[in-house]
Amino acid sequence: MADLRTDFAGISSPNPFWLASGPPTNTYGQVAKAFDAGWGGAVWKTIGDPIINVFSRYGSVDLGATRMMGFNNIELISDRPIADNLKEIAEVKRNYPKHAIIASLMVESKREAWHAIVKQTQDTGADGIELNFGCPHGMSERGMGSAVGQVPDYTCQIVEWVKEVATIPVIVKLTPNVTDVTYIARAAVQGGADALSLINTINSIVSVDLGSFAPAPSVGGKSSHGGYCGPAVKPIALHLVSAVAKDPQVTIPISGIGGISTWRDAAEFVALGAGSLQVCTAVMHYGFRIVEDLMDGLVNWMDERGHSSLADVRGRALPNVAKWEELDLNYHLLARIDQDKCIKCELCWTACEDGAHQAIRRLPRDNGGPVVEIIEEACVGCNLCALVCPVQGCITMEPVRNNLPPTSWKDYIAGKGKLAARSAQFHTADWASSRK
Amino acid sequence: MADLAENFADIAPPLTPDYALLEANKCLFCYDAPCTIACPTHIDVPAFIKKIATGNLRGSARVILEANPFGHSCARACPVEVLCEGACVLNGRDEQPIKIALLQRHATDYVLERKLKLFHVGKATGKKVAVVGAGPAGLACARDLRRWGHAVTVFEAKPQPGGLNTYGIAEYKLKADVALAEVQDILDLGVELKLGVTVDSLEPLLEKYDAVFVGVGLGKTKRLGIPGEDLDGVVDALTFIEHLKTHPYHETRVGKRVLVIGAGNTAIDAVTQAKRLGAEQSTIVYRRGEDDMPCYDYEYELAKRDGCSFRFHAAPKRVLGNGRVEGLEVETAQGHETIPCDMIIVAIGQGPRTDLAWPKDDPRVFVGGDCANGGAEIVNAAAEGVRAAKRIHDMLAVGGGNGR
Numbered sequence: 001m002a003d004l005r006t007d008f009a010g011i012s013s014p015n016p017f018w019l020a021s022g023p024p025t026n027t028y029g030q031v032a033k034a035f036d037a038g039w040g041g042a043v044w045k046t047i048g049d050p051i052i053n054v055f056s057r058y059g060s061v062d063l064g065a066t067r068m069m070g071f072n073n074i075e076l077i078s079d080r081p082i083a084d085n086l087k088e089i090a091e092v093k094r095n096y097p098k099h100a101i102i103a104s105l106m107v108e109s110k111r112e113a114w115h116a117i118v119k120q121t122q123d124t125g126a127d128g129i130e131l132n133f134g135c136p137h138g139m140s141e142r143g144m145g146s147a148v149g150q151v152p153d154y155t156c157q158i159v160e161w162v163k164e165v166a167t168i169p170v171i172v173k174l175t176p177n178v179t180d181v182t183y184i185a186r187a188a189v190q191g192g193a194d195a196l197s198l199i200n201t202i203n204s205i206v207s208v209d210l211g212s213f214a215p216a217p218s219v220g221g222k223s224s225h226g227g228y229c230g231p232a233v234k235p236i237a238l239h240l241v242s243a244v245a246k247d248p249q250v251t252i253p254i255s256g257i258g259g260i261s262t263w264r265d266a267a268e269f270v271a272l273g274a275g276s277l278q279v280c281t282a283v284m285h286y287g288f289r290i291v292e293d294l295m296d297g298l299v300n301w302m303d304e305r306g307h308s309s310l311a312d313v314r315g316r317a318l319p320n321v322a323k324w325e326e327l328d329l330n331y332h333l334l335a336r337i338d339q340d341k342c343i344k345c346e347l348c349w350t351a352c353e354d355g356a357h358q359a360i361r362r363l364p365r366d367n368g369g370p371v372v373e374i375i376e377e378a379c380v381g382c383n384l385c386a387l388v389c390p391v392q393g394c395i396t397m398e399p400v401r402n403n404l405p406p407t408s409w410k411d412y413i414a415g416k417g418k419l420a421a422r423s424a425q426f427h428t429a430d431w432a433s434s435r436k
Numbered sequence: 437m438a439d440l441a442e443n444f445a446d447i448a449p450p451l452t453p454d455y456a457l458l459e460a461n462k463c464l465f466c467y468d469a470p471c472t473i474a475c476p477t478h479i480d481v482p483a484f485i486k487k488i489a490t491g492n493l494r495g496s497a498r499v500i501l502e503a504n505p506f507g508h509s510c511a512r513a514c515p516v517e518v519l520c521e522g523a524c525v526l527n528g529r530d531e532q533p534i535k536i537a538l539l540q541r542h543a544t545d546y547v548l549e550r551k552l553k554l555f556h557v558g559k560a561t562g563k564k565v566a567v568v569g570a571g572p573a574g575l576a577c578a579r580d581l582r583r584w585g586h587a588v589t590v591f592e593a594k595p596q597p598g599g600l601n602t603y604g605i606a607e608y609k610l611k612a613d614v615a616l617a618e619v620q621d622i623l624d625l626g627v628e629l630k631l632g633v634t635v636d637s638l639e640p641l642l643e644k645y646d647a648v649f650v651g652v653g654l655g656k657t658k659r660l661g662i663p664g665e666d667l668d669g670v671v672d673a674l675t676f677i678e679h680l681k682t683h684p685y686h687e688t689r690v691g692k693r694v695l696v697i698g699a700g701n702t703a704i705d706a707v708t709q710a711k712r713l714g715a716e717q718s719t720i721v722y723r724r725g726e727d728d729m730p731c732y733d734y735e736y737e738l739a740k741r742d743g744c745s746f747r748f749h750a751a752p753k754r755v756l757g758n759g760r761v762e763g764l765e766v767e768t769a770q771g772h773e774t775i776p777c778d779m780i781i782v783a784i785g786q787g788p789r790t791d792l793a794w795p796k797d798d799p800r801v802f803v804g805g806d807c808a809n810g811g812a813e814i815v816n817a818a819a820e821g822v823r824a825a826k827r828i829h830d831m832l833a834v835g836g837g838n839g840r
Contacts (some may be wrong), residue, residue: 064461064489065454343528346467365468390464391529 002302003309008276009169009195009253011127013100015040020278021104028088037288041100046077046132047085048106059206059216070232071281072206076138090124106132106144114161134175134200137226149175152187159191174198185244197255199237201227230281234259242321245273263297271317328406330420333381333397339370341394348385356384380423440685443712447608456542460489463534474523476819477504496543498554505579506572506818508618509601511541512610517734558585563832566645568635571599572814573651573805575622576821582625584829589628591635603678606705612681647828650794651805654786664755673706673783691779693717699729703783708742718744723751
C-alpha cells in the first residue's frame, strides 16, 4: 500500500492532508477532533492581537442546485486571546505528538512584534510557523496580511525578522492578489523562508441581493470584499502553484492550497509540485470526515499506478507545463462520436455551431439514425463537443496521424520544421459560403 | 370522510422548491429537444425548465402557457409517459426522464396561485367569433382570439365551463376548482360566456358572427346493446365521474362489487375511482386480452396498484337483476358465466355528437378537440384550439388589415 507519510521542510505528518488556517482550526476541540478523524496536520487559525468580527461573515456561489461551488469570507484572524491559542496549541502537540501543528501568525509590521510572537509560539512546541501574508480583507486595511504579501520588499523584510529568532521551519503563505506571484515567492526565499504555501483567498464579491442591493455577506445591508475560495478557485491555485514550483529561483517546498475537495484535486496539486496539502472550505462544507476518502482515494490511485510514495508523484506534471510557443503544431485531433452511445441531445451541435468552429452537421431526427456527425474537414480538435457531451465516452478526441515531426511555433518562426495540412477554418470565406 | 379526501388527494403532489431546482438543473437543455417535438402544443420544454433553474418562474409559465393555454391542467393530466417524458433523451442514458409534468406544474402553479396576468387583450378589431363548447379546445381558441383583439362569445350547455377538465378528469389528477381557476384566467381576457345554452344549429351564429369554432366534444357513452342495461345500478362512466367531481365524495353512490365494462383510459378512471370511493371489489371486464387493452400501460399499472381486478376474454352478454343489477353474464372460452355485482359502470367509449351538425366546407366554420379528432387528450384539444385561432385570425385579417 502506498505510503502517505510526509516530510515537509522538516515537518513530519502521518499524511499530507493538513487543515488550512481558518475557521476549522480555531480551537483545541476542533483540531483534536480533526486529528482523530485522520487529518495529518493543522495550521492554526491565524494568531495575532485579537480582533472583533462582524456578524454575517460568509457568502457563497451555488452552481445550479450544487451548493458552495465558490465561497468567500470577511472573517478576520482569531478573535481569541493569544495566550489561549498558544495554550491550546501546546496541548494539542502534547496529545498528538506525531501530527503536524503549525501556528499561523499575523502581527503589525514591527520587528519587535514579530520577534515576540515567534518566540512565544516556539515555546508551545509547535512544529512550524506560517506567516499569513495573504488575507485580502480587513487586516490588509490595517497594513497586515496581503498588504505585506503584495510588496516583495515587505515580504522579504518580515521573513528576515522572523528568521532572526525562528528555531522551527517558517512557511510563507502567499496571496494570489498580485500580478505575478513568483516575484513575491522569490522575495520570501530571499528573506530565508523554509517553505511556501499558496494560495490564500482571492478578492471577491460573491453576489448582490437583488431585493436590498446589499452585497453578500451582508452586514446590515453593507458588505466588504472578501476572500474567495472553494472548488471554483482550484484552477487558479493549480496554475500559481505550478508557476512557483517551476521557478528556478524557488527551491523550497510548497504547500498547496485552493479548492482541494477530493483526492483527485490533491493528486493534481502534488503532481504540480505540492509537498503538503491544505484544506479548509471542503471541511467547512462537509466536516472533518472527508479526510477518509481523501486518503483512501489517493492510496487506491497510487496503488493502481504503482506509486509507492508521494515523492514518486510530486512534480510529475511540471515538465508538461510548457510555454505555448513550445507546443507541437503538428499534433492534430479529430472529434469522433460513438453513435451507439449518443442520446441525441444535440448539445455538441449547438455548442460547435454557435460557440466554436461549426464542424458538426445535423441530420433529420425522423430518419431514425444519427442526428449529428462531425464534419471532419472543418473540425479543429478543440474539445468543446466532448466537453459538453453528457454521456461519458460518447465523444472522444482522436489523434490524426501525419508523418511530420513535432514543430512548435518557436521552430516554425525560426524557419525550422514544416506544418501539416490543417482543417478548414470556419472563418475562411470559401468555407462560410460552402455552408449556405 | 378524511379517508375519502386522502383517497382523492393529488396522485402527483407538487415539487418542493428545492426539488424543482434540483430537477430543473438536471435537464440537459437539448437543442431541437425531443420533448418539445413530442408535445402536441410544442411547448419549448428546455426553455421553461431553464427559467425554473434561474428562478424566473413567471417567465417559465409564460413559455408554457403561450404554447398551451391549458398548461395548468396538462401538467396534471397529460399522458407524459407517452409524450414529452417518454421522449426525454435521458431515457437513452437508461435514467429516469426529467419530471417535466411536475416542473410544468411548479411554474404554472406559481402564476395561478398569485393570479398573475401573463396575457393581455389585443386592440379591438371589430370582428366577432362564436365558440361552441367551453372545453379546452374552445377556450384555447378563445384565449388567442382575445389576445388578437377579436370579440369572442362562448356557448356552453353545461352549468360550468371547462368541459371534461371540469367534469371528466380523474379526481386524483385534476380537481374541478383547479380546472375552473384555469378557465377563469382565460375568461378574464374578456371572453363572453353563455352557460346553459345548447346550440343545435350553427346557422343563427353564422349570421351574427364572422366565424364559428366548434369544440363540442363527443356524444354520450355508447350503449352495450345487451339485455338489462337499463336496470338500476348500471351507469355510464362519464355520468359516474361527473357526479363524483361535482358533489362531496360521500354523495356519490358506489357498489360493494363494481364491474367496469371496457379497458380504455376512462374505464381505468372509473375502476380506480370506484375503488377509492370504497368498493370492496372493483373489476375491469374486458372482452379481449391484457395486451389488447387500449389504456396506457401506466394507467393499467395504476389500477393494479389500487387493488382493482381484471377479467379478460369475458364478453358481456346480459345484465341480470330484478329491478336492480345483481350480476353480469359473460361469455368466456369456457362458456357462459355470471359475475355477481351490485354496480356496473359502462366505459366502452363515447359516440359522436348526433345533436349538432356543422358544415365541412364553410370557410367560416372551424372545428377542434374531441369532436374533430374522435377523442384524445386535453393537450390535443388545446393544440387544435390554438391552431384554429390562428387560422381564424388569418381569415379575419383578410381585407381587414389586421395582419399580425
